[in-house]
Amino acid sequence: MAASLSGEGRVPSEEEAARSPDSEDSPGDEHRTLQLCPGLLSLPGEVLELVLCSGDLDYKDIVSVTCTCRRLRDVCAARGAVWRRQLFARWPSIMKYYNQLDLLDWLEEYKTRHKAGIEAQRIVAVFSKLLIIEHRMPCEGFNDLDTSGYPVHFIEDELxxxxxxxxxxxxxxxYCAKKILYFMRQEATICKLKGFLQRPVDQQDILEGAVLIDQYCNPLKDVRLENIQAEIEYILRRVKVYLSAKNSRHPSLSPQTGESSHIEDLDLQGQALDALNHVLFTEMMFKGNVADFYNPLNSYIHQVLINRTGIPISLSVLYLTLAERLGVHLEPVNFPHHFMLRWCQGAQGGSNITDYVYVDAFGYGKCLTAKECEYMIGQHVTEEFYAAVSTKEVLQRMVGNLLNLGKRESKDRSFMLLRVSLDLYLAMYPDSVQHLLLQARLYFHLGIWPEKVYLLNLATCQNMPNSNMKGMLEYADLPLRIIMQYLFYYFIEG
Incomplete structure (x- = not known):
């Protein structure tokens, strides 16, 4: 069809498809088109647009059509539906980055995505060549990804x-595409986490923090906050349906009730939590993963929602988020061996532990007294462990759990878990000498990024009070191999 419209049998090249035809049509173009397709140009523009958006035409056909005459070129306008359809037909996976109401230069978007794909393939080819020749991934090559000038999601889509x-x-x-994608997503996530931690405390949403940890540990998974929030909304709707059957005038059913508006009446709060417990643990069958407690998947919020199992802290994050949306204010408690939530039964802000009951999300939402909490873990606990903790402290405990899991076994998967959990911990506490040393030892053991190990150890030396360690900085100009040997004996053998 397109070839007959253009009067040529030649198929446009990829470069022609990435260019917008700006030249004026010749006087005979419209006459030739009318002869070939009588009545076509008499159709309304909307109908022509629908025809050109049909599934049988690709971008080469559209370029041919735009070369035919001014009328068809106007129908294929850069901001119209034709090039939008071509963009999403060729790369359907990028649709999630756009809104239905977006008014963009779709031809320019198409060209940018096309060029970004060429750039990504070039980078992968460079990495592949060096991997074959030098048997290593060129760490310095990752810098090219930051200066490519193309939208990150286009590069990621091509990878x-x-x-x-x-x-x-x-x-x-x-293999190289996987490593590059892994690096890009982790770098983006760690930047988001650092920005998240710099916000005021009251703006640090605990669910968002948990999702950032999940994204960093699973960079090749499609873990997005909006998807997690959609799952939360689904559970919330089910809770409200159940609650409305019990009390149709319950304040939790009001659209205004949520994190900014809490319910004051304790009985009404209890009704909301009862409904939450019924839906979450009875209908949807969420539960603590007793059979496989030390599986890292229990710590990832997207896996908790998929498998409906978790550990105390991940289930508590889910439970707290839902309770807040119902208007019930709960606070996280860093209880030893078993993360809990506390629910105030007296005046808000009370410091007496008897003013609270403690919600065990791992135990199907059961409410416990302070004494019952001690009985559950089998040891006496001082009052400081019953205090509410900040979002950062919750995330620290989540990362600490992953860190301990990474130390448990000497397997490749454990080393990777140990590596990502150390990265996360140091993003939150960059001056932790103990974890800097552990990261340097791990990198040295795995034989990755020796330059980074060197810099890590120098940074560690600067943070350590030992004068002998500070003296090591004087040898920064020595060959890296000699310094690494010394560091090996100092940090690992010594």
Whole structure:
């Protein structure tokens, strides 16, 4: 069809598809088109647009159409539906980054995505060549990703398309694409986490923090905050349906009730929590993963929602988020061996532990007294452990759990878990000498980024009071191999 409209049998090249035809049509173009397709141009513009948005035309056909005459070129306007359809038809996975009401230059978006794909393939080719020749991933090459000038989601989309190709002969390219994608997403997530921690305390949403940890530990998974929030909304709707059957005038059913508006009446709060417990633990069958307690998946909020199992802290994050949306204010408690939530039964802000009951999300939402909490863990606990903790402290405990899991076994998966959990911990507490040393030892053991290990150890030396360690900075100009040998004996053997 497009070839007959243009009067040519030639198929436009990829470069032509990435250019907008700006030249004026010749006087005979419209006459030739009318002869080939009588009545076509008499159709309304909306109808022509629908025809050109049909599933049988690709971007080369659209370029041919735009070269035919001014009328069809106007129908294929850069901000119209034709190029939008072409963009999403060729790269459907990027639709999630756009809104239905977006008014963009879709032709420019198409060209940018096309060029970003070429750039991503070039970077992968460079990495693949160096991997084959030098048997290593070029760490310095990651800097090119920051200066490519293209939207990150376009580069990531091209890398994903490389990973998803079924060609079994491109294993090196797939390996490099995976490593690059891993690096890009983790760098973006760690920047978001640092920005998150710099917000005022009252603006640090505990669910968002848990999702950031999840994203950093699972960079190749499609873990997005909006998807997690959609799951939360689904559970919340079910709770409200159940609650409305019990009390149709309950304040939790009001759209205004939520994090900014809490219910004051204790009986009404109890009704909301009873409804939450019924839906979450009876209907949806969420539960603590007793059988596989030390599985890292229990700490990732997206896996908790999929598997409906978790550990005390991950279930508490879910429970607290839902309770807040119902207008019930709960606070996280860093209880030893078993993370809890506390629910105030007296005046808000009371410091007496008897003013609270403690909600065990791992135990199906059961409410316990302070004494019952001690009986549950089998030891006496001082009052300081019953105090509410900040969002940062909750995230620290989540990362600490992953860190301990990474130390448990000497397997490749454990090393990776140990590595990402150390990265997260140091993002929150960058001056922790103990964790800086552990990270340096781990990197040295794995044989990755020796330059980074060197810098890590120098940073550690600067943070340590030992004068002998500070003296090591004087040898910064020595060959890296000699310094690394010394560091090995000092940190690992010594």
């Amino acid at each position: 994903l398309s490389i990973l998803q190709t079924e060609n079994g002969k491109c294993l090196t390219q797939k």
